[in-house]
Amino acid sequence: MNDFLNSIDYLMLLKAFIIGGVLCILAQILIDKTKLTPARILVLYVTCGCILGGLGIYKYLVDFAGCGATVPLTGFGYTLSKGVIDEVRSLGLLGAFTGGIKTTAAGITAAIFFGYIAALVSKPKMKKQ
Template sequence: MIYFKAFLVGGAICLLGQLLMDLTSHKITPAHILVGFVSGGALLSALGVYQPLVNWAGAGATVPLPGFGHALAQGAIKAVQAKGLLGAFAGGLQAAAVGLTAAIVFGYLIAALFNPRGD
């Protein structure tokens, strides 16, 4: 059942992004979607709304872009509680460090192994 929940929530997030691009005559670009979804995930996390969705849908809520915003916000909140206001600057990156490192390393490996065509 967890796979179904993850598919349902992750698919809904992707559908929302696609609808935003398609129904606005491409005035909302993928860059707007990225910033909006990450910011929205952080805001919903700070309001305490996103964690119940993560608890219910698992990877369906943590893997898409709002999940990254949620991870940044939770890291910042925990670091502020532990280290004070200065924790807000490092906490988000510490919480998302593994995912960011994996993206950089695997992106580099794929770029080194394959020769992209510039068609």
């Protein structure tokens, strides 16, 4: 465990914290100022991440901030575009249809599966003050 603690790049953690936080602030400003619903914000972030990923710009942010760039939903978009581009390189046109889901399969499947389990075991409760 000590080895692991020593191996952590603390500067990277700080960068992840700041970039991740800033991406959230941008969304918060959008929510408060424009009254966009959460679903629209998420769509906007994924689409932006995907386009920036396709243009090759988002990669610099990922190299710089690690999970600070991949954990926010723009990172999900980036992963989609990365998968598509890799597959297009090896498979051609078919890759445009297979690449995206392939790289994001883990996230999507986990969300569906855990969501189903959560619905099995738990009931929604009224927000208590």
